[in-house]
Amino acid sequence: MRGRDDEWTDLMRSANAGDGAAYHRLLKSVTPVLRAGARQGLARAGQSPDQAEDIVQDILLAVHLKRQTWDANAPFAPWLFAIARNKLIDALRKRGRRIFVDIDDFSETLASEPPAEPLPxxxxxxxxxxxxxxxxxxxxxxxxxxxxxxxxxxxxxxxxxxxxxxxxxxxxxxxxxxxxx
CATH class of the missing domain: 1.10.10.10 (Winged helix-like DNA-binding domain superfamily/Winged helix DNA-binding domain)
Known part of the structure; x- marks a missing residue:
């Protein structure tokens, strides 16, 4: 983990200095980690992990827009993971707590109830x-x-x-x- 964090930190320093290739390598390196984290966070919250890609894109966009705010003397990974955590929380709040229930599980129950008779x-x-x-x-x-x-x-x-x-x-x-x- 320490080697990867050092690599990411060096790539981000180079990217902020104007090295486009380093920025590309950095984004390519962090994306699978962010994707796995987003899927895991969604699963822990009881949500379907199929929305992980949207969260990853939000994280990468935030990193791109805020990359000049990163302190080059600090390690990159904690800064990245703080953004990732906040974007995951934002996505879960936006989605709200939803529980999906397959209607087929209740089809027999629903069909057996007689319809309510309206008042004359x-x-x-x-x-x-x-x-x-x-x-x-x-x-x-x-x-x-x-x-x-x-x-x-x-x-x-x-x-x-x-x-x-x-x-x-x-x-x-x-x-x-x-x-x-």
Whole structure:
């Protein structure tokens, strides 16, 4: 490891001094190490390693853009690996925590559940009548007429925030009434 770090440090010094061939050799030498590290980091985070190449490209771009900030008196590898770690963390944050589940594992369970029966329209209308006029208008506009929050706000001369609050309260009221029955 120490020999490789010394080699990388010498190549980076030469590259920063203007030696294009040394820069090319450096990038060619670090890329497989970065690729393996990205795959390992993705696997540890429970992510698919197929996105490792994108992370490697981000790392190499950052190295290229920031190479003049590297201290030529310091070893190169710790600087490189700090960039790599930060780019991996950025990629994982951007991706969020996602768990992929094969839907085929649940196909029998999903198929066996009977579809929920909708309430008869007469019942819905009677429940809407129990709401305040403003709640009824908002629910009618959004749920029945399929209007957006913005369209409903314009139509009813309300702010979008007020429409959201009224919609939430109306739905909560309907849910409470349906639970009673």
């Amino acid at each position: 329209s007469v019942d819905i209308a009677s429940h809407l009548d129990d709401l305040t006029p403003r709640q009824r208008d908002v629910l009618q506009s959004i749920a029945v007429e399929n209007a957006s929050i913005r369209q409903t706000a314009e139509k009813l001369s309300m702010t979008e925030g007020n429409v959201r609050v009224t919609l939430h309260r109306g739905l909560a009221s309907l849910a409470a009434k349906l639970r009673e029955e």
